[in-house]
Amino acid sequence: MPGVKYSGRLSDAELAAVLPPAERLAQGPVAVIECVQSIPCNPCEKACPFGAITVGDDITALPALDRAKCKGCGLCISRCPGLAIFVVDASGDEATIMLPYEYLPLPAAGDVVDALDRSGKPAGTARVLKVNTAAGLEGTAVVTLAVPRKLADIVRNFRPRGRDAIYICRCNEVSEAEIRQAVREGARTVAAVKLATRAGMGLCQGRTCRRLVSRIIAEETGQHPAEVLPATARPPVRTLPLGTLAGGEDDE
Amino acid sequence: MTNNYDIVIAGAGPAGLAAAVEAARRGARTLVVDENTKPGGQLFKQIHKFFGSHEHKAGVRGFAIGEKLLAEAAELGVEVWLNSVVWGLFANKVAVVRGGEQITLAAKKIILATGASENAVAFPGAALPGVMGAGAIQTMINVHRVLPGKRVVMLGSGNVGLIVAYQLLQAGAEVVALVEAASAIGGYGVHAAKIRRAGVPILVGTTIARAFGRGQVEGVVLAKLDESFQPVPGGETTLAIDTVGIAVGLTPLTELAWMAGCQFVFSPRLGGHVPLHDADMETTLSGVYVAGDITGVEEASTAMEEGRLAGIAAAAALGYGAAAAEADKAAVRSRMDVLRSGPFGLGRRTAKAEILAQRKEAASCRE
Amino acid sequence: MNKQTFDIAVIGGGVIGTAVAYYAAKAGRSVVLLEKDHIAAGTSGACDGFIIMQSKNPGPHLELAMESAALYRDLVAELDYDIEYQPKGGMIIIENDTQAALMQSHVAKQAASGLKVDILPIDEARRRELALAPDLWGATYCAADAQVNPVRLAQGFSRAARRHGADLRPGTAVTGLIADRGRVCGVTTAAGDIYCQYVVAAAGIWTPGLVRPLGLDLPIKPRRGQILVTEPLPPTIRHVLLCACYLVAKYRPQDLDPIERHNRLGVGLAVEQTADGGLLIGSTREFAGFDRATTLAGLEAVAAHARRLLPALASVNIIRSFAGLRPYTPDGLPVIGPAADIPGLIIAAGHEGDGIALSPVTGRRIADLLK
Ligand SMILES: Cc1cc2nc3c(=O)[nH]c(=O)nc-3n(C[C@H](O)[C@H](O)[C@H](O)COP(=O)(O)OP(=O)(O)OC[C@H]3O[C@@H](n4cnc5c(N)ncnc54)[C@H](O)[C@@H]3O)c2cc1C
Ligand SMILES: Cc1cc2nc3c(=O)[nH]c(=O)nc-3n(C[C@H](O)[C@H](O)[C@H](O)COP(=O)(O)OP(=O)(O)OC[C@H]3O[C@@H](n4cnc5c(N)ncnc54)[C@H](O)[C@@H]3O)c2cc1C
Ligand code: SF4
Ligand code: SF4
Numbered sequence: 001m002p003g004v005k006y007s008g009r010l011s012d013a014e015l016a017a018v019l020p021p022a023e024r025l026a027q028g029p030v031a032v033i034e035c036v037q038s039i040p041c042n043p044c045e046k047a048c049p050f051g052a053i054t055v056g057d058d059i060t061a062l063p064a065l066d067r068a069k070c071k072g073c074g075l076c077i078s079r080c081p082g083l084a085i086f087v088v089d090a091s092g093d094e095a096t097i098m099l100p101y102e103y104l105p106l107p108a109a110g111d112v113v114d115a116l117d118r119s120g121k122p123a124g125t126a127r128v129l130k131v132n133t134a135a136g137l138e139g140t141a142v143v144t145l146a147v148p149r150k151l152a153d154i155v156r157n158f159r160p161r162g163r164d165a166i167y168i169c170r171c172n173e174v175s176e177a178e179i180r181q182a183v184r185e186g187a188r189t190v191a192a193v194k195l196a197t198r199a200g201m202g203l204c205q206g207r208t209c210r211r212l213v214s215r216i217i218a219e220e221t222g223q224h225p226a227e228v229l230p231a232t233a234r235p236p237v238r239t240l241p242l243g244t245l246a247g248g249e250d251d252e
Numbered sequence: 253m254t255n256n257y258d259i260v261i262a263g264a265g266p267a268g269l270a271a272a273v274e275a276a277r278r279g280a281r282t283l284v285v286d287e288n289t290k291p292g293g294q295l296f297k298q299i300h301k302f303f304g305s306h307e308h309k310a311g312v313r314g315f316a317i318g319e320k321l322l323a324e325a326a327e328l329g330v331e332v333w334l335n336s337v338v339w340g341l342f343a344n345k346v347a348v349v350r351g352g353e354q355i356t357l358a359a360k361k362i363i364l365a366t367g368a369s370e371n372a373v374a375f376p377g378a379a380l381p382g383v384m385g386a387g388a389i390q391t392m393i394n395v396h397r398v399l400p401g402k403r404v405v406m407l408g409s410g411n412v413g414l415i416v417a418y419q420l421l422q423a424g425a426e427v428v429a430l431v432e433a434a435s436a437i438g439g440y441g442v443h444a445a446k447i448r449r450a451g452v453p454i455l456v457g458t459t460i461a462r463a464f465g466r467g468q469v470e471g472v473v474l475a476k477l478d479e480s481f482q483p484v485p486g487g488e489t490t491l492a493i494d495t496v497g498i499a500v501g502l503t504p505l506t507e508l509a510w511m512a513g514c515q516f517v518f519s520p521r522l523g524g525h526v527p528l529h530d531a532d533m534e535t536t537l538s539g540v541y542v543a544g545d546i547t548g549v550e551e552a553s554t555a556m557e558e559g560r561l562a563g564i565a566a567a568a569a570l571g572y573g574a575a576a577a578e579a580d581k582a583a584v585r586s587r588m589d590v591l592r593s594g595p596f597g598l599g600r601r602t603a604k605a606e607i608l609a610q611r612k613e614a615a616s617c618r619e
Numbered sequence: 620m621n622k623q624t625f626d627i628a629v630i631g632g633g634v635i636g637t638a639v640a641y642y643a644a645k646a647g648r649s650v651v652l653l654e655k656d657h658i659a660a661g662t663s664g665a666c667d668g669f670i671i672m673q674s675k676n677p678g679p680h681l682e683l684a685m686e687s688a689a690l691y692r693d694l695v696a697e698l699d700y701d702i703e704y705q706p707k708g709g710m711i712i713i714e715n716d717t718q719a720a721l722m723q724s725h726v727a728k729q730a731a732s733g734l735k736v737d738i739l740p741i742d743e744a745r746r747r748e749l750a751l752a753p754d755l756w757g758a759t760y761c762a763a764d765a766q767v768n769p770v771r772l773a774q775g776f777s778r779a780a781r782r783h784g785a786d787l788r789p790g791t792a793v794t795g796l797i798a799d800r801g802r803v804c805g806v807t808t809a810a811g812d813i814y815c816q817y818v819v820a821a822a823g824i825w826t827p828g829l830v831r832p833l834g835l836d837l838p839i840k841p842r843r844g845q846i847l848v849t850e851p852l853p854p855t856i857r858h859v860l861l862c863a864c865y866l867v868a869k870y871r872p873q874d875l876d877p878i879e880r881h882n883r884l885g886v887g888l889a890v891e892q893t894a895d896g897g898l899l900i901g902s903t904r905e906f907a908g909f910d911r912a913t914t915l916a917g918l919e920a921v922a923a924h925a926r927r928l929l930p931a932l933a934s935v936n937i938i939r940s941f942a943g944l945r946p947y948t949p950d951g952l953p954v955i956g957p958a959a960d961i962p963g964l965i966i967a968a969g970h971e972g973d974g975i976a977l978s979p980v981t982g983r984r985i986a987d988l989l990k
Binding site for chain 1: 287337338339340341342345347349352353354356369371372373374375376378379503505506507508510511516518520524525
Binding site: 029049050071072073075130132133134138139172186187188189191192195196198201202203205234235236239240241242243245246247248249250251 | 656657658659660664692693695696701703705706770774787789790847849850851853854880894895896900913915916918919922923925926932933934935936937938939940941
């Protein structure tokens with residue numbers, strides 16, 4: 001028997017009730033709330049800053065999405081404990097899908113991954129556009145995928161492939177490609193690359209990557225390596241606990 | 253709590269310890285601070301016999317040099333704080349964390365002897381567990397007595413790569429190959445010969461194109477390079493290994509000198525940006541000295557001599573042993589010239605001479 | 620060099636300059652943005668990212684902030700760039716009765732201005748923010764407070780501005796303003812003169828230096844804030860956190876002992892957890908000229924205050940420190956609008972500790988002004 005109750009996959013009928021009409025999809029990003037059973041749950045209602053989602057006083061009611069109000073911001077995605085909310089944008093040549101992702105390792109922007117459908121079957125290839133791991137997401141990353149437009153209603157998960165990226169900053173997982181991109185977009189100093197990509201902002205404070213970063217900048221910009229100065233050195237040069245620092249009584 | 257010292261030295265490697273010995277010998281109240289549990293810096297990992305002249309304890313194994321220096325320092329009343337980190341320099345104040353406590357030291361002179369850190373490389377898979385710096389491998393095998401793996405490929409044929417490959421063999425690992433991108437071996441021929449005769453192929457003009465494995469490195473793909481360091485089509489070989497050693501040079505650990513506001517100069521031969529210093533090892537900031545690998549990556553022998561120079565000069569500037577200081581420094585400098593000779597040393601000597609010349613120029617500009 | 624002409628030349632690539640460039644370009648004006656270093660090289664790259672409503676004094680300040688907050692909600696969608704906007708709510712920590720009294724009257728005035736702020740006793744405050752010390756008085760809570768990544772905000776504005784046709788020129792310092800019969804009509808740079816109808820000076824603490832040659836004396840001066848950065852942590856701090864002594868220092872400095880290190884350095888707590896998990900723990904408020912160094916006394920004082928209010932953080936590792944220079948003004952309000960008696964020159968500077976929060980409204984108002 002089809003349906004989420006028997007196979008975990010929404011039936012065509014169930015889907016029909018939640019998928020946005022083609023006109024709305026073409027207008028820009030919109031949430032798709034694939035929550036079709038009356039369970040006692042309503043965080044999505046509060047999550048939406050635009051009041052687009054209503055569950056109402058009976059918290060077992062299904063969430064109702066006002067698609068006219070929905071801006072597709074995706075703030076509701078990580079709040080849904082059922083991981084039932086996606087934001088789909090089929091207004092361009094390529095569709096984008098924002099989805100919740102709670103596996104490690106996380107992909108990085110630029111990765112090419114296998115796109116999966118609602119039953120976990122490969123549906124094609126997707127490109128990771130964005131990985132949002134903000135602290136407020138409480139451990140649920142929101143990943144934005146680019147997929148062929150015809151897969152907009154199909155893709156709901158993905159599987160990373162063996163990665164081929166060259167990592168320069170290990171602490172913050174910044175790839176060589178990202179650094180070159182940042183330099184091409186105008187970051188011509190180690191400090192600027194750091195701001196643009198976070199390379200060197202991690203735990204080791206750039207001890208591992210700064211030389212590689214300098215070399216890439218020199219290569220990309222044609223500057224002499226002597227001109228590529230390290231980012232400003234700031235205390236502490238090794239980590240120290242806050243409580244230890246708090247004990248100091250220097251006063252000048 | 254504020255502690256007053258004549259001289260505070262950051263780093264208890266050969267440079268820092270030698271500086272402390274000379275300063276204390278002349279009567280200066282001296283403290284050495286090092287982040288490790290053992291003093292000696294790079295030395296305490298070195299189980300091989302060192303080169304250099306007899307005076308530089310040649311033929312003695314690295315860690316033993318460190319122990320001797322330490323014994324000398326202890327005898328002269330040098331204080332050594334281990335497990336202690338200099339985390340910041342604020343004018344003449346040295347901020348140290350020791351035993352979970354933040355301690356501010358007031359120092360009349362500061363000697364920075366923080367050494368150098370290992371360079372990283374970037375190739376796909378370089379972040380996989382099992383790909384590690386040669387220094388980390390040395391600490392595992394020589395200090396903790398554990399093997400990082402059974403089958404190792406080493407990248408880099410400078411002395412560090414050659415020595416660590418050899419020490420891996422001694423420790424019982426198989427070194428499947430040592431690869432070097434340049435067309436010739438970088439380090440001393442004698443070190444290379446040691447591993448060659450143990451059957452380790454040394455592949456020059458070759459690099460690691462990628463490492464692969466699930467959760468842990470399982471193999472590498474080597475690529476042959478042409479003269480312009482571009483991969484030769486079809487020149488790929490795959491090796492099954494479980495460890496990759498990276499020994500592609502060191503970069504002076506200079507943050508404290510940057511933070512203090514020292515002027516820098518770029519010297520590719522010495523490993524990058526290094527603090528400008530004069531013939532007494534004093535930087536462009538009065539009272540802040542540097543010695544050892546922080547001034548440019550060299551060897552333990554030169555590091556010790558630079559440390560001595562800094563120790564003598566800093567003490568003399570405070571009036572300790574001032575009368576004999578010029579003669580003492582001259583003796584050190586002539587020993588240093590001997591060390592910096594021959595095809596390997598001359599390049600460094602020229603690079604060092606340039607630094608001194610630039611320092612003079614900087615000084616005359618300010619006047 | 621050929622003559623370059625634009626409707627608007629914006630000086631400064633911080634959050635303010637990039638916001639102006641964005642809204643003006645979006646409104647169809649031709650815009651060039653000149654930045655001497657790179658985007659967010661100044662104060663906007665060395666600050667916190669609080670979009671905080673409840674710290675603002677009711678009146679024009681709070682109105683500006685609330686208008687800005689509304690714009691933020693649209694920006695999240697408009698900019699098409701992850702600015703790490705997090706509507707997580709904010710708390711102001713209250714240590715004692717004296718502070719509580721100040722906060723109560725503050726909150727009452729805010730309620731009258733339409734901002735809902737709750738005062739929570741310590742037990743309730745700790746239920747919502749676990750790291751708070753048990754011996755505090757309590758905290759305020761305001762759901763309208765949010766957080767953003769200031770660097771990504773400036774980058775998001777500048778990318779979006781470029782999409783709307785703005786010409787962004789990092790690495791280009793403005794060396795002077797060109798005036799013709801008293802009207803400002805362009806700027807000089809090493810790469811040539813640029814002519815325009817309006818010059819918007821959005822150079823933060825450097826703005827007074829830019830306009831002084833025209834005889835305009837802006838009372839903006841740098842006020843340093845030192846911040847500690849921790850290692851990345853699992854979710855630890857849920858809200859943006861300030862403390863009431865920050866507000867006491869801001870609104871009732873006469874209540875403080877001026878000799879004590881804490882007060883002399885103007886320490887007030889400001890803690891946020893960034894998207895990559897690290898905490899930013901600030902900060903001081905000191906006048907130290909243009910010096911962006913961190914000091915031992917400053918870092919220690921910030922750490923000591925944080926440990927007192929959030930003892931759970933004592934074991935957290937500090938990996939870096941930095942300092943930024945707030946563009947301070949004596950009346951605490953930014954200078955936004957046409958310069959008196961100098962046609963063609965618009966000022967958008969002096970946002971002190973609120974530039975991140977107020978950048979959208981500043982950009983929007985300047986763009987409206989120049990329509
Ligand atoms: C594998 C290998 C083999 C070598 N073989 C030889 C050889 O045969 N002959 C030879 O002459 N040389 C050899 N060397 C080189 C030699 O070890 C170095 O040149 C020498 O150790 C440099 O001395 P140093 O005192 O400048 O620095 P280091 O020995 O690196 O000591 C610096 C010390 O300062 C500490 N430190 C740094 N920052 C701080 C801080 N902020 N607070 C507290 N402590 C800090 C470091 O942890 C370290 O302990 C070899 C090096 C390696 C890696
Ligand atoms: C420690 C600290 C914490 C803070 N926390 C917050 C907070 O939580 N929330 C909040 O809202 N605000 C906060 N602020 C305040 C906020 O950071 C500032 O108000 C804001 O960044 C100011 O932005 P700006 O664009 O005016 O200035 P800047 O970011 O300084 O931009 C000015 C730009 O002009 C450029 N420039 C200067 N001269 C020239 C020239 N001649 N030619 C070309 N370009 C030039 C500079 O390079 C610089 O990039 C904080 C500030 C500090 C210091
Ligand atoms: S995507 Fe944004 S606007 Fe749409 S429902 Fe979710 S939270 Fe609301
Ligand atoms: S939060 Fe998710 S599971 Fe709960 S009601 Fe909303 S959509 Fe359904």
